[in-house]
Amino acid sequence: MTVAPRLDRDHGQHLLHQMLRVRRFEEKCVELYSAAKIRGFMHLYIGEEAVAVGIMEALEPKDAIVATYREHGHALVRGVSADAVMAEMYGKVEGCSRGRGGSMHLFDAATRFYGGNAIVGGGLPLAVGLALADKLQGRECVTACFFGDGAVAEGEFHESMNLAALWRLPVLFCCENNLYAMGTAIERYESETDLALKAASYEMPAWTVDGMDVMAVEGAARKAAAEVRGGMPCFLELRTYRFRAHSMYDPDLYRSKEEIERWKQHDPIAALTAQLQEAGLLSAGDIEELERSVAEEVEAAIAFAEAGTLEPVEDLERFVYWEPPLPTPAEEVAAGGDSTDESATA
Amino acid sequence: MSASAMVTVTYREAIRAAIREALVADERVFLMGEDVGAYGGCFGVSKGLLDEFGPERIRDAPLSESAFVGAGIGAAMGGMRPIVEVMTVNFCLLALDQIIDNAATITHMSGGQFAIPLVIRMTTGAGRQVAAQHSHSLEGWLAHIPGLKLLAPATLKDARGMLAPALADPNPVLIFEHGSLYNMEGELPADAGGCDIERAAIRRPGTHVTLVAYGGTLATALVAAEELAADGIEAEVLDLRVLRPLDDSAVIESVTRTHRAVIVDEGWRSGSLAAEVSARIMEQAFYELDAPVARVCSAEVPMPYPHHLEQAALPQAGTVVAEVRRMTGADG
Numbered sequence: 001m002t003v004a005p006r007l008d009r010d011h012g013q014h015l016l017h018q019m020l021r022v023r024r025f026e027e028k029c030v031e032l033y034s035a036a037k038i039r040g041f042m043h044l045y046i047g048e049e050a051v052a053v054g055i056m057e058a059l060e061p062k063d064a065i066v067a068t069y070r071e072h073g074h075a076l077v078r079g080v081s082a083d084a085v086m087a088e089m090y091g092k093v094e095g096c097s098r099g100r101g102g103s104m105h106l107f108d109a110a111t112r113f114y115g116g117n118a119i120v121g122g123g124l125p126l127a128v129g130l131a132l133a134d135k136l137q138g139r140e141c142v143t144a145c146f147f148g149d150g151a152v153a154e155g156e157f158h159e160s161m162n163l164a165a166l167w168r169l170p171v172l173f174c175c176e177n178n179l180y181a182m183g184t185a186i187e188r189y190e191s192e193t194d195l196a197l198k199a200a201s202y203e204m205p206a207w208t209v210d211g212m213d214v215m216a217v218e219g220a221a222r223k224a225a226a227e228v229r230g231g232m233p234c235f236l237e238l239r240t241y242r243f244r245a246h247s248m249y250d251p252d253l254y255r256s257k258e259e260i261e262r263w264k265q266h267d268p269i270a271a272l273t274a275q276l277q278e279a280g281l282l283s284a285g286d287i288e289e290l291e292r293s294v295a296e297e298v299e300a301a302i303a304f305a306e307a308g309t310l311e312p313v314e315d316l317e318r319f320v321y322w323e324p325p326l327p328t329p330a331e332e333v334a335a336g337g338d339s340t341d342e343s344a345t346a
Numbered sequence: 347m348s349a350s351a352m353v354t355v356t357y358r359e360a361i362r363a364a365i366r367e368a369l370v371a372d373e374r375v376f377l378m379g380e381d382v383g384a385y386g387g388c389f390g391v392s393k394g395l396l397d398e399f400g401p402e403r404i405r406d407a408p409l410s411e412s413a414f415v416g417a418g419i420g421a422a423m424g425g426m427r428p429i430v431e432v433m434t435v436n437f438c439l440l441a442l443d444q445i446i447d448n449a450a451t452i453t454h455m456s457g458g459q460f461a462i463p464l465v466i467r468m469t470t471g472a473g474r475q476v477a478a479q480h481s482h483s484l485e486g487w488l489a490h491i492p493g494l495k496l497l498a499p500a501t502l503k504d505a506r507g508m509l510a511p512a513l514a515d516p517n518p519v520l521i522f523e524h525g526s527l528y529n530m531e532g533e534l535p536a537d538a539g540g541c542d543i544e545r546a547a548i549r550r551p552g553t554h555v556t557l558v559a560y561g562g563t564l565a566t567a568l569v570a571a572e573e574l575a576a577d578g579i580e581a582e583v584l585d586l587r588v589l590r591p592l593d594d595s596a597v598i599e600s601v602t603r604t605h606r607a608v609i610v611d612e613g614w615r616s617g618s619l620a621a622e623v624s625a626r627i628m629e630q631a632f633y634e635l636d637a638p639v640a641r642v643c644s645a646e647v648p649m650p651y652p653h654h655l656e657q658a659a660l661p662q663a664g665t666v667v668a669e670v671r672r673m674t675g676a677d678g
Binding site for chain 2: 064095096097098099100101105107108109114115116117119122124125126127128129130131132133134136137155156159160162163166318319320321322323325
């Protein structure tokens with residue numbers, strides 16, 4: 001049995017720090033979007049931070065992540081640098097997808113971050129396959145697959161749940177139920193709105209978690225990840241809410257101001273802050289220090305992105321087919337490369 | 347000299363031998379699809395492989411094309427070398443999101459971070475009276491997509507030889523097996539192995555006209571060429587073999603020699619591979635042409651069930667012969 005997370009000072013502040021990183025990063029993204037530094041579709045995670053932060057606590061570096069187009073938070077918390085994410089939003093070569101993906105397609109091989117999938121439900125089959133590869137190669141890894149409540153209406157959800165359960169594949173299905181598929185409320189598109197109940201019909205452990213409570217999410221994730229490592233896929237329905245519109249184009253006309261305000265009373269960052277303060281684990285000075293370090297990180301990321309380079313147009317058609325990475329100067333030296341190459345002899 | 351012994355095999359057996367060889371050679375390879383195991387493959391291609399390799403590597407999948415094709419993509423990204431079998435090209439429509447939005451895009455969308463070493467095999471084509479949901483040739487449609495590679499083995503040698511290099515390729519490769527070819531029988535060297543998957547091949551040399559074909563229409567073109575030879579018209583038959591990326595130079599070289607081209611394509615004419623090849627000839631060899639490029643394609647109708655209507659819808663050797671006679675002035 002796994003141990004429930006303990007709310008000590010270091011861990012509590014670590015969770016708060018992670019949520020603040022996502023929140024402040026995205027708040028800055030809104031400004032940068034207005035300033036036309038970031039273009040295209042951009043979907044904010046503001047309000048839902050406890051989900052990614054809590055789930056990632058249960059994952060190890062060897063585990064894999066498949067996320068959606070609302071994935072800035074997942075990437076940042078997973079360990080993709082704010083620099084690389086921001087440069088990606090700017091469309092720069094230094095971005096985590098070399099600028100080719102943008103906000104919706106963050107990828108990072110080093111942290112096993114497999115996107116950034118912007119077709120609702122499209123990431124689930126991939127997660128099943130990654131888990132199949134791990135199982136066939138005898139690796140005890142978890143593939144955490146994030147998707148929204150809207151994905152539950154897709155055939156790919158049902159096909160993937162069935163396949164994962166049938167083949168006992170190590171997938172942790174993380175359904176971020178923010179109650180809306182873009183602008184359509186869940187009771188207007190699902191015949192059964194208890195998503196954990198639906199998932200349980202695939203013969204896998206499934207339960208509902210308060211997605212606004214980071215400690216609850218972490219506890220559930222640890223329990224679920226242990227099940228998954230034991231050879232059984234798991235499904236978590238994380239009840240959450242996005243405070244901002246679906247995307248930057250969304251006038252948000254389909255839900256009431258009162259509803260949004262009601263949910264804001266459950267802001268995961270405010271909730272954890274209060275909890276830590278009550279327990280005497282967070283001083284005003286601590287908060288100031290956390291905010292300062294986060295602001296510094298975000299400012300540095302913007303500076304990094306601003307200073308980044310745009311891919312030359314001549315390279316437009318690169319990476320349509322896979323190309324072997326160019327050797328680094330050090331590798332060229334090790335391979336006894338051309339000694340006239342200045343970079344190799346420097 | 348030690349010429350390798352020849353063995354008599356069918357197209358089906360040649361593919362099976364290639365799959366078997368891949369499974370033996372590389373433990374990362376596995377076969378996944380509907381009825382590939384206990385049933386032995388819808389067209390009998392994988393018969394016997396379940397007994398030899400077991401259910402982990404010969405993996406029967408539920409009727410969930412999107413999930414098992416997507417799982418193939420994920421498994422390829424996770425270090426495996428999956429061979430995914432989709433029963434027919436019509437069924438791959440249920441997996442188009444995975445094929446186009448993931449397999450064809452992830453390498454580019456990730457800035458080149460991820461290879462997708464995946465092979466998807468599927469049956470294509472008509473001629474067996476299985477009507478409008480099991481007969482279409484959608485290769486041209488899929489050949490539209492950057493990021494994919496498409497192969498059409500039309501010979502025993504290609505049926506035997508295309509799989510190994512396709513598995514070695516770091517990109518998603520789609521292999522189209524024409525349903526009318528599975529029983530085709532002939533001789534192959536016992537030690538036949540991999541072949542190139544870049545170039546088109548001349549199956550019959552000729553000087554007066556180039557017949558461009560692939561997959562199921564290669565036989566049609568060869569029959570037409572025989573008939574034309576009786577009239578003293580020597581047709582060169584070019585088998586495209588690789589449908590994306592197209593081997594332009596082979597087509598252009600041949601047309602530069604013959605100055606005439608007829609493209610024989612089982613796809614519908616509108617927006618077809620035949621249209622693409624025709625456009626490339628026009629772009630690259632316009633002044634070599636003695637006659638406009640002609641196309642013999644399927645009639646623009648969902649494939650009908652009755653034999654006579656199905657045959658009327660499909661490209662026929664007689665139509666090819668008539669086109670060539672018309673363009674060479676030998677028709678009257």
